[in-house]
Amino acid sequence: MTQGNWYIIKDIEKLDTPGLVIYPQRVRENINILKRMIDDVSRLRPHVKTHKSKEAALLMLDAGITKFKCATIAEAEMLGMANAPDVLLAYQPVGPKLERFIELNKIYPATKFSCLVDNSISAQSISDTALKNHLKINVYLDLNVGMNRTGITPGLEALQLYIDCNALPGIKLIGLHAYDGHIHDADLAVRTKRCNESFEPVKKLQQSIKEKGYPEPIIIAGGSPTFPIHLKRKVVECSPGTFIYWDRGYSLTCAEQPFLTAALVVSRVISLPDETKLCLDAGHKSISAENELNKRIYFLNAPELVFIGQSEEHLVVDAGKDHHYKVGDVFYGLPYHVCPTIALYERAITIEDYKISGEWRNIARDRKINI
Template sequence: MTQDWYIIDDVEKLDTPALVVYPDRVKANIDLLKSMINNVDRLRPHVKTYKNKEVTLLLLAADVHKFKCATIAEAELLAVCKAPDVLLAYQPVGPKLYRFVKLMQTYSHTKFSCLVDNAVAAKEISDIAQANKLTINVYLDLNVGMNRTGIPAGFEALQLYMDCAVLPGLNPVGLHAYDGHIHDVDLETRTERCNAGFEPVLKLQQDLKQRGYPEPIIVAGGSPTFPIHSKRKQVECSPGTFVYWDKGYQLGMPEQPFLPAALVITRVISLPDATKVCLDVGHKSVSAENELNKRIYFLNAPELKPVGQSEEHLVVEAGKDHAYQVGDVLYGMPHHICPTVALYERTYIIENNTLNGEWLNAARDRKITI
């Protein structure tokens, strides 16, 4: 009988809860992603999922040279790895802007860019850039339905892009359209919604070209809409979750056959009554923004039903006459891996079913050096 891929033979050495990663599966996911697009130069994966040097180096070795991130620490992590092209998918305001400039000055081998969605921020970015004798590449952040940041792709966006072009510290280079609100399980429905939201983006790109601007680069989508945007010949795509995958996307994006590559290992620590089991995987150990039954799925105990969770504990219903004992190890697949990774300072590496080192999730911190 073949041993399950996730089993750790020397798991007794592992204190729990613990985040573990299987590098061979990460590499397989990177290869799969490359096979799903016509040109690897169109890939701009998001570092927010994994937050460490090691996966960055695996991506660079696979000829992925463009990256996206959301924090200064993530941008610095990429720069330390000598990533050639880094988009901070965030509009730097206040001290973050000074840190961004310092990043550009410190890591001159990396080409940095950031987002902008209003004239006040654009002027501030330009002034700071000019004071430091820099020109900052900016992407117009477009609101295509997320309704958090961004400007609708219409006349105001056109005007802002043109305003950025005359500000001495800015160089507008493209459009950023993140449609993370679109995650219908049915791919046809997802495609229809994605295309509808993308039409104004294409029109804005054409309007800018007609006014004599170089064709703006379009950076679009995340994991849910990657199969759709990947078919647009010139669009850069920004999936992130693909490196580790998770239960949420496994259920919600069945057309994408990425492998689960990161798990949370937990142990039974108490048996509160005849039918319940208590595990050491609380809010601090797995992303808890979803409803209780959509936080963690146990590969070797799929029948367990969560009934309560606190900071350090998860209580599950196991049923009458269950066989679980204190000390039993469970292998949990998070429903949302990105914020789960942010809960762990380190990842334990599993190769050939044994513990084989650690990866530090350095960019889980808000600051590395800058």
């Protein structure tokens, strides 16, 4: 096999479709690329929302990565099961989620869990609940640097909240969290300018906190698009996530990053509706469908296909007249957005040396594992 058809599965007759496949050798290389890009592995805090599997987490732990970020209690528990030393739940736990978060701290004592806060009511609740359970929780102040979903704007109000939270006995403010996922320009120069502008208030807030006599806050910043920018800031922990599998979307918009695509969705032709059309078993229950139709999946071995329509279990494409395709033909599809695509599958089939080698369970796709 050549590099151009690295994805071919020789025993494809054993794989039912639609099927999610992972190439562990490429995953390992992506982890190595990540480590080579940064000056100090201790500044890496990868987000696990993309892979959702204990197996991928263990590969990163084996590579010396000890800090992680996640978005759900299930993802946090998966990391606890893997004995990850340091895990940030990049979410503000409210209601039953807070009770579950506290339970994580008790059941997985080898893992130091932390979470986010952006208001005094939540801070008081986290502190009170921690005290009832004889715990003290590390907390990061969640900053709104342009995403406009959660977080407090960096400035005087954020400084006061940092000070107020540090007075609460059940929590300890140790850092700032600044996710700039709204910045994903294909032009790296434009992306860099926007990233620097959104980060400037974060640096000022960090300095203000130090001037008040507090230890220098840790800063956790960025995701995949701004990783090449933040990695140059010696005081920042970086949180890329998609690097582990990569996808079509970031391959196009973040072309400066050398990660390998390592996850595909395999599909088959199941019907020939007319002389030009094919119907595949790649519905929107098997591919993330938040993008427009022609930006959901890209077939590596059939890039010329024109997308006509998609429903729950079917994808209709136009192959043109006199095409050579027939029922049963296999297409290797690269998702445009791999993260929510992974969440559609309870397991991924692993492919090594062009053959099926096993499976990885995407256990954190569930809302609950044990807790």
